[in-house]
Amino acid sequence: MNISVIGTGYVGLTLSALLAKVGHKVHCIDVIEDKIKTIKEGKSYFYELGLDNLVKYGIDSRNLTPTLNYEEGVKDADIIFLSVGTPSGADGGWDLTYIYDAVENAAKFMKDGVIFVQRSTVPVGTGKRAIEIIKKTNPKANFTYLSSPEFLREGSAVLDSIIQDRIVMGGDNEEKKKILFKIFEEIEKMAPQITEETPEIHEYASTYISNGGSKEGAFKDKCISTCLESAELIKVCSNTFLATKITFANNIARVCDRVGANINEVMDGVGMDRRIGRSFLYAGLGFGGGCFPKDVKGLIKSTEDLGVDAQLFKRVYELNESQVDYVVDCIKQMGVLGGSQVGVLGLSFKPGTSDVRVSPAGRLCKALSHEGFAVLATDPRAIEESKKDFPEDKNLKYVDTVEDVFKNSEIVVLATEWPEYKELDYERLSKLMKSKNFYDARNFLEKEKMNKIFKFDNLGA
Ligand code: UGA
Numbered sequence: 001m002n003i004s005v006i007g008t009g010y011v012g013l014t015l016s017a018l019l020a021k022v023g024h025k026v027h028c029i030d031v032i033e034d035k036i037k038t039i040k041e042g043k044s045y046f047y048e049l050g051l052d053n054l055v056k057y058g059i060d061s062r063n064l065t066p067t068l069n070y071e072e073g074v075k076d077a078d079i080i081f082l083s084v085g086t087p088s089g090a091d092g093g094w095d096l097t098y099i100y101d102a103v104e105n106a107a108k109f110m111k112d113g114v115i116f117v118q119r120s121t122v123p124v125g126t127g128k129r130a131i132e133i134i135k136k137t138n139p140k141a142n143f144t145y146l147s148s149p150e151f152l153r154e155g156s157a158v159l160d161s162i163i164q165d166r167i168v169m170g171g172d173n174e175e176k177k178k179i180l181f182k183i184f185e186e187i188e189k190m191a192p193q194i195t196e197e198t199p200e201i202h203e204y205a206s207t208y209i210s211n212g213g214s215k216e217g218a219f220k221d222k223c224i225s226t227c228l229e230s231a232e233l234i235k236v237c238s239n240t241f242l243a244t245k246i247t248f249a250n251n252i253a254r255v256c257d258r259v260g261a262n263i264n265e266v267m268d269g270v271g272m273d274r275r276i277g278r279s280f281l282y283a284g285l286g287f288g289g290g291c292f293p294k295d296v297k298g299l300i301k302s303t304e305d306l307g308v309d310a311q312l313f314k315r316v317y318e319l320n321e322s323q324v325d326y327v328v329d330c331i332k333q334m335g336v337l338g339g340s341q342v343g344v345l346g347l348s349f350k351p352g353t354s355d356v357r358v359s360p361a362g363r364l365c366k367a368l369s370h371e372g373f374a375v376l377a378t379d380p381r382a383i384e385e386s387k388k389d390f391p392e393d394k395n396l397k398y399v400d401t402v403e404d405v406f407k408n409s410e411i412v413v414l415a416t417e418w419p420e421y422k423e424l425d426y427e428r429l430s431k432l433m434k435s436k437n438f439y440d441a442r443n444f445l446e447k448e449k450m451n452k453i454f455k456f457d458n459l460g461a
Contacts, residue, residue, distance in 0.1 A: 004077035012083035020058035027073035050201035093301035107137035146171035149235030155352025170231020253283035253460025263460025285360030286323030288349035343405035346416025347379035361415035362390035369395035411437035417444035
């Protein structure tokens with residue numbers, strides 16, 4: 001089929017590359033020249049496990065055509081996927097400018113019978129408004145509009161997009177929905193081949209499913225057909241519910257700190273209840289990234305606009321905002337005085353990505369710097385990005401090696417749980433420090449082992 005994907009972020013580029021891999025003729029459209037230029041060179045402009053290989057295949061096979069031009073990208077498309085960003089607006093709600101601009105631009109050139117599929121996270125009611133825009137822009141248009149939200153996570157975007165937990169299809173045309181389900185099923189069927197061909201994915205795939213990755217199972221059991229509004233709400237609710245689980249664990253971690261309980265033990269026990277589940281109950285620096293903070297805020301705004309009580313979501317947001325300050329207090333309680341040098345391991349908002357949007361680790365660096373500590377921070381992938389989002393200042397400097405983080409530091413803090421930080425030779429690194437203090441803000445390292453080397457503390461234990 002001829003398929004157009006508007007927006008080349010984590011959702012759009014991953015989907016484009018997979019559709020091309022399955023054999024569709026795909027145009028991916030973006031308005032940013034540098035992004036399109038990089039994709040044309042056969043690579044992704046952001047780091048995502050296994051994506052470069054797929055993009056390269058798409059370009060080499062000529063199944064994937066990146067373009068800045070809407071007319072070229074849309075005119076032959078049987079299906080148009082919309083996957084542009086929906087950042088936070090000034091009022092806390094989602095800014096839908098990119099969505100409505102993309103819908104209007106696509107509507108000008110779309111062919112008869114096209115299916116529009118919304119993949120971005122949008123507030124309920126966006127679909128209705130988009131349909132009005134298409135009708136106004138192209139009054140004779142014959143089209144179907146479906147909402148099929150994407151649930152991929154950064155760091156495992158490719159695997160999440162190949163084997164999805166569920167495929168939600170909102171709208172009122174059951175025949176067209178079947179076409180879409182079939183397309184996603186084709187992608188899932190390619191799973192063994194894609195993982196086999198991409199060594200880094202193959203390596204990760206074996207541990208992935210047991211780590212809360214998407215379930216395998218009968219494809220039809222994962223397909224859900226709903227009305228437009230329900231589909232829109234399912235995505236926003238999923239993100240807010242997961243954010244609530246994290247905040248719950250972070251709050252209980254504070255209780256554990258007071259009473260000497262251990263947050264991991266508590267959540268292991270709580271999570272064994274199958275009705276609750278263990279995932280997203282890992283206490284840490286709070287949730288960050290381009291999705292949860294924005295989506296919780298968005299749900300607060302749209303709930304309040306409807307005249308419905310949004311206190312629950314508000315409290316989740318506020319408590320999350322306070323988590324970095326709580327960790328700064330824990331660090332101070334270890335006896336580290338203002339003005340001391342603090343080393344920070346990790347800057348991305350979670351491991352496996354170079355994304356630092358609303359990164360709790362970046363916020364921690366800034367908070368420590370603000371408190372007068374001299375901060376030296378590093379990350380395996382996200383230093384350049386951090387320099388933009390969390391600029392260096394008189395107290396905050398980024399360094400390339402973990403040795404530089406430890407050298408002469410009074411304390412080192414683990415802020416992002418990159419797997420490689422589990423393998424470090426802490427015995428050797430500790431000898432570079434001024435004082436051997438270590439705070440694990442992600443409860444990631446083996447306490448017993450670390451206790452032998454450092455004056456060690458971690459969150460909620
Ligand atoms: C999230 C959702 O998990 C995806 O399903 C969704 O598609 C995506 O948002 C989106 O809306 O596009 P993502 O932002 O990539 O995915 O990251 P997550 O893995 O969900 O982590 C979000 C934040 O929560 C990170 O800062 C992470 O460190 C934190 N987290 C996660 C915890 O602090 N504890 C946990 O137990 C889990």
